[in-house]
Each structure stands twice: as structure tokens, then as C-alpha cells.
Amino acid sequence: MRKSIMFLMVVFAVFACKNKKTEESKSQTEGAEIESTSEAQDEAALAEIKPINNAVLEQGIIYEANIRQYSPEGTFKAFTKDIPELKQLGVKIIWLMPVFPISQTKRKATGGEFASLIKDEVRRNKMLGSYYAVSDFTKINPEFGTIIDFRNLINEAHKNGIYVILDWVANHTGWDHKWLKIQPDYYTHDDKGHVVHPEGTDWTDVADLNYDNKEMRKAMIADMSYWITEEGIDGFRCDVAGSVPTDFWQEAIPQLRSKKEVFMLAEAWEPELLKDNLFDMAYAWDGHHLLNDMAQEEKSLKDWDAYATKLVSDYEKDDMLMNFVTNHDENSWNGTIQERMGDASELMTVFSYMIPGMPLIYSGQEYNLSHRLKFFEKDTIPKTKGSMWKVLKKMGILKNTNVALNGGKSSASYLIFETNNENVLKYTRSKNGEKLTFVANFSSKPQTFKMTDKGKFLDYMANKEIFFNNEDITLAPWGYKILVDL
Incomplete structure (x- = not known):
């Protein structure tokens, strides 16, 4: 049986944010030309928003916005209209997938081939390429709209108390990027002098950057700074x-934070990236894969206990991980939540909120997205509110209002209890006198266990009172209860 373990997962560094524009260095002149229109000059100032602090991030929920696929229009404007809806889900941070122009050279198509090799012009024109093949780090992809549309999106998010982070591709660029023409030494070359794509990958639509080049590092930091200051x-x-040298982040992040405190999320699991005030949050990759395996009954709660224990040894108490059941890569390449998790989908989604860390919602997840979104061409998510909207809304309210789900520097405790059934998990989160008890059946068969608690609780998802008196309880396959002390 499992041993009781207690640990705190702590998350975020406190950081402040001001939205006044400042003068940037002349190195940004080329990027700043997007502001030269009279429309931009007449634009109203961004809405004020209080600095992000730990009190906000204790309750954090992050939303990954796939602008291309979010709406039939695939535009900033269409997404901006729905930002108040995301607020209903408790979202505190919007992560925008790359918003930059996409290289036409070596543009990829569905199936992995280059779009240029497709003879059928109609089909070729449908292939829009990968967001991660960036041709210019200081401009907006016209597919999504204008810089004014982008600013309106930021403004609307801030008005709703939501922060916005950009997806930054520091490891490589597309083959159209100006650096390839004017600064080829910014890139990795083979022994014949040819620029290469990242080693060990099939990312043939991008060119690998050379982080031994100090001038390239300066240019990269300058481009990142533009989006903060301007x-x-x-x-x-x-x-x-994790594919970018850690010493680059050690160089870049303090410079970025000298301009304005920023929230930094690493698509990586390495603990060293969270040390010394570098990244605020990393990916719970191992946890994600384990949830998939548990949903398929290839792994058990014993494996979860081992994972939870390993987190304590691998990470420091003020580290934070992002918990997720899907994202853009998982959906497009490995399958929908339903494909991977089947009847366990709701349980695993709720579980990602109940454990320490910050939960992620990916575009369409809130609308029961049931197909793999195309990656290199236009697609769209459903927009009908169904069962998952209701679940995520209730979980968002709970995360935002009950300190027992806090996950910041004052994180709520996490205590696993043994039960008399190896398929049933029972644990509590508690803080400042508030307590939540979570019980769940991690199997595809009904499970009975001894509920040793006594007293009255609120069955949160059913919104009704429930009384226990040291009795046997049966949970349906993949069934769960969130119990709030009364």
C-alpha cells in the first residue's frame, strides 16, 4: 500500500508589470517600423493591470491560444471577442502560440513534405506552414491580423485581469529570416559550410541557431525586449x-526583467532552468505521460506515488510545474484527450487541477474538442459549450476561490492517505483552515473502499451536502468526488 507523503509544490516568483511604453535602442528601429502608421500613433494606451504577484498566481490557470484554429476566421479579432469567456473559466494567463510571420522557404505541408513540392496549386496554397518557423521576430503574422489587432487583444486581456505571454522560438528560425542573409554566422553549419536544421530532429523547415555567437545572443535578447517595452x-x-544553452537564459532573463518583471515558462522539465530566478514554471512532462498511462491502465496509483515522491527530490520547494492533459503537440501528433484517455478523460482533467502546480487549458479543450487539429493548414475548433465547459468552469471557480488549491510560494499542503483499495486515491489539500478532500477511482471498474472520514461535506461537483460515518463507498469507473469541509 502507499505511504502517506506530504509536500509543498511552490510556484512563482513575485513580479511586477507596468504597461507604459519606453524608448528602445536603435537596434529595434527595424522592428519598430510597424508602429509608424497614423493608426498606431492614434492608438489609446494599453489598459492598466495590476502587477502579477504571488497572490494572483496561487490561483493560476493558463490558456494556450492557437489563434489560427481558434475560430473560422483564425484572427486576433475573433479570439479577442472571447477573452471575457475565458475569464469565466478562471484563466489568469493567456499563452499565445507564435504570432510571427512564417517562412515561405521550406514551408511544411500536412504529411511533412515541403509545400513547394505540391503540384496542385489549390492544395499548395492551403499549406500555411509551422508557427515555429519564424521569419521575423519583430513582426506580426498577417494571417492573424495587424499590430493594432494584436494590441487590442493585449488590451482586452488586461481589462479582464488576464496576462499575456508570447511563445518564443529561441532555438531556430525559418529559412527566410533576414539573419540567414546578413549574418549567416548566427547559424550552425556542417563540415561543408552549409547551414543545418536542428540535429536529431525532422525539423527541416527551420535553421539551427549557433549560441556560440555572442552577437546572435544580443540580437535575440533585443528582439525579445521589443515585445516587452513596446x-x-x-x-x-x-x-x-532545454535545447538552448542554460547560460543564455542566465544572460537573457535578468536583462528582460531589468525592463519589466516578466513571467517565464520553459517548455522543458530540467530543474536547473528553475533555479536562481530563471524560469518561473516548467512542464510536468513525466506527469503528463503518467496520466496517459494510468488512463490506459498501464500504470497504477503506486506509480503516481513514486512520481510524487520523485518531484520532492528533483525540484526545490519554490519550483512550479504546469500540469496538462493536452496541448498543441499532444493534440495534433499524439491524439485527442478522448483518444488517449477515453472514459478517464474527465477524471484526468480534474486531477490536473487538484494536484500542486498550474493547470493548462488548450484551445478547444473547453468545447470538448474531439479531433486532431491540423498543424500546417487551417482548421477550427468547435464552439459549442458542453460537458467540459461546465467542468472547467466549476474547477476554475474552485481554483480561484479556495485557498486549499493554492500553488504558489504559500502553497497548500498535499497529503496522500492510504485506503483499503489500491485503485482508489484519497488525499487532502489544506491551508488556513480550509480543506479539500479528493477521492477517485483510477480504474475502469466500480471500486468500493472504506471512507474513514466522519461528518458533513459539500460534494462540490454535485453541489449537495453529503454525510459520511466510517462506511463503505462505491465509486463508478473513473468516478471521483471533491469534498469541501463544512
């Missing part, structure tokens, strides 16, 4: 952050 964004989600 456009008022609140941080970055850094693509394949």
Missing part, C-alpha cells in the same frame, strides 16, 4: 528551452 506583453513561453 507592446506590453507579460512574459514568454520558451519553445524547447
